[in-house]
Amino acid sequence: MLEQVAFFVVAVVMLLAAFRVVTATNLVHTVLWLGVTLGGTAVAFILLEAHFLAAIQIILYTGGVLTLMLFGVMLTQRQQGVTTVGNPSHHLPAGFVLAAAVFAMLAGAIFRTPLPNAVAQGSNTRALGVAFLTEHVLAFEALSLLLLGAVLGAIVIARRRDAGDESEIAGPAIPARRKLEIGGSR
Amino acid sequence: MGLIGYLLLAAGLFSLGVFGLVTRKNAVGVMVAVELMANAVNLNLVAFSRFHGGNTGQVFALFSIAITVAEVVVGLALVILLFRARGDVTLDLASELKE
Numbered sequence: 001m002l003e004q005v006a007f008f009v010v011a012v013v014m015l016l017a018a019f020r021v022v023t024a025t026n027l028v029h030t031v032l033w034l035g036v037t038l039g040g041t042a043v044a045f046i047l048l049e050a051h052f053l054a055a056i057q058i059i060l061y062t063g064g065v066l067t068l069m070l071f072g073v074m075l076t077q078r079q080q081g082v083t084t085v086g087n088p089s090h091h092l093p094a095g096f097v098l099a100a101a102v103f104a105m106l107a108g109a110i111f112r113t114p115l116p117n118a119v120a121q122g123s124n125t126r127a128l129g130v131a132f133l134t135e136h137v138l139a140f141e142a143l144s145l146l147l148l149g150a151v152l153g154a155i156v157i158a159r160r161r162d163a164g165d166e167s168e169i170a171g172p173a174i175p176a177r178r179k180l181e182i183g184g185s186r
Numbered sequence: 187m188g189l190i191g192y193l194l195l196a197a198g199l200f201s202l203g204v205f206g207l208v209t210r211k212n213a214v215g216v217m218v219a220v221e222l223m224a225n226a227v228n229l230n231l232v233a234f235s236r237f238h239g240g241n242t243g244q245v246f247a248l249f250s251i252a253i254t255v256a257e258v259v260v261g262l263a264l265v266i267l268l269f270r271a272r273g274d275v276t277l278d279l280a281s282e283l284k285e
Contacts, residue, residue: 007191011191015202018203021222022205022206022210022222027214034221037199037222038221038225045232048233050235050244052244053251060255061255064255065254068258068262069214069217069262072217076213076265076275091208094208095205095208095209098204099205099208102200103200106193106201107194110190110193110194115188115193115237116238117189117237119239124244128248132245139249143253147252147255147256150255150257150259154263155263157267158262158267
């Protein structure tokens with residue numbers, strides 16, 4: 001009973017926060033609302049008895065991804081103090097129709113599928129650790145290589161090139177800030 | 187209740203992510219919407235793991251979380267590069283390859 005109440009509260013908070021994530025005009029607010037949604041997911045993981053994943057969710061998402069996103073927002077501001085570049089009023093009806101269609105499709109599939117109802121016993125962090133280092137050890141190691149590659153790749157991509165290092169830049173920089181032609185070639 | 191509630195919640199989050207993906211103009215906003223969708227998928231994996239009586243779903247969710255983090259790192263590097271090259275990150279304006 002208590003679990004169901006908790007689930008409903010978390011679900012409502014998550015959906016409202018997710019709605020604000022996609023509608024807020026200030027991008028900093030968008031990222032902060034995303035933090036609420038991701039934190040709600042961590043609570044849902046706890047309700048699902050996935051305690052280890054809840055901790056990982058908070059450390060990686062709410063700690064890492066959110067900080068990165070805030071850096072991304074703040075490093076790509078055009079003018080000081082102006083963060084209202086989210087500009088969500090773009091294809092709004094099309095987006096609404098598409099989202100409603102996707103939800104209808106998913107909900108139809110959910111209601112038509114016979115769902116399993118077995119419940120795993122208790123917290124299983126130990127079993128999870130054993131599974132990672134025995135059955136899934138190859139994927140686990142490959143994942144560490146992927147993360148290393150992603151970090152190095154990000155540094156190489158985003159590195160600021162020195163002025164004397166012209167040979168690495170292919171051609172002149174693209175002319176910045178062209179006006180958007182409304183109804184132009186799509 | 188049980189599994190179906192979690193699946194509907196994840197479906198709602200995923201649909202909102204689709205909405206954000208279509209309506210956002212800013213590259214960072216699009217990435218946030220993608221995060222929302224990935225998060226909904228993780229929730230689904232963990233819910234299935236719980237109500238299926240195994241922990242393979244949790245293993246998958248953990249891999250998925252790590253891969254999403256890698257995606258965010260590379261994506262933000264590309265966004266910053268786009269900003270450096272053009273001065274803004276409005277995706278509709280970055281259409282040089284079309285012309």
